[in-house]
Amino acid sequence: MILKKGQLSDAILILLILLFLFTPLGFYAKVQLMRLFSFAPSIEKQETSQKLTDYNWQLVDVEGNQSNFSINRGEVIIINHWATWCPPCIAEMPSLVALHEDYGEKVRFIFLANDDSEKVRSYLNKKDYAIPVFFENTQTPTALKASSLPTTYILDKKGNIVLKEIGAADWNAKAVKDLLDTLLVEH
Incomplete structure (x- = not known):
């Protein structure tokens, strides 16, 4: 199955959201964002x-x-x-x-x-x-x-x-x- 350009960008966006929400990488990204806006x-x-x-x-x-x-x-x-x-x-x-x-x-x-x-x-x-x-x-x-x-x-x-x-x-x-x-x- 070959993904179309729009589907590929959607898949990448979903992957980034999942990384941000459910991994230690996301935890530290949240910390850095909060430091910027503290x-x-x-x-x-x-x-x-x-x-x-x-x-x-x-x-x-x-x-x-x-x-x-x-x-x-x-x-x-x-x-x-x-x-x-x-x-x-x-x-x-x-x-x-x-x-x-x-x-x-x-x-x-x-x-x-x-x-x-x-x-x-x-x-x-x-x-x-x-x-x-x-x-x-x-x-x-x-x-x-x-x-x-x-x-x-x-x-x-x-x-x-x-x-x-x-x-x-x-x-x-x-x-x-x-x-x-x-x-x-x-x-």
Whole structure:
């Protein structure tokens, strides 16, 4: 059976769509596209509608060490819900890692993985990321739950949620750094 020119182009288009949707090649293509179209989160002065009141949240790091989120009370905190199988999560990760490298001593970072610990450990090693990754050991406080990935929260020192961003963003943007600098000097 010989394909006509139109049929051949249709077959190639279908093959490309299948590659994009169902193969690792497609996963990385989605990541690259999302990186191209990631912008800084919208940082506007807004009324804080939610405040974290329950800091009693048990976490486990990638090495299996347990900790309680309450040790972060009184700090500026960034919580990022993510997974290795999530293209938008992987797309925004380099900007979060860069932000962590700039602010890691001043701001508390919680990279909350919604994934298998071995996959997370393998991903971190492959990318050579030195970030504080945790898994839930008890249920996430209601104010910090994520219904989709990625979801990132920034909390001020009083526990006010000053920013909630759903979807990939450029976290190493000047607007984010300006917000963090402002939050760090507040009492």
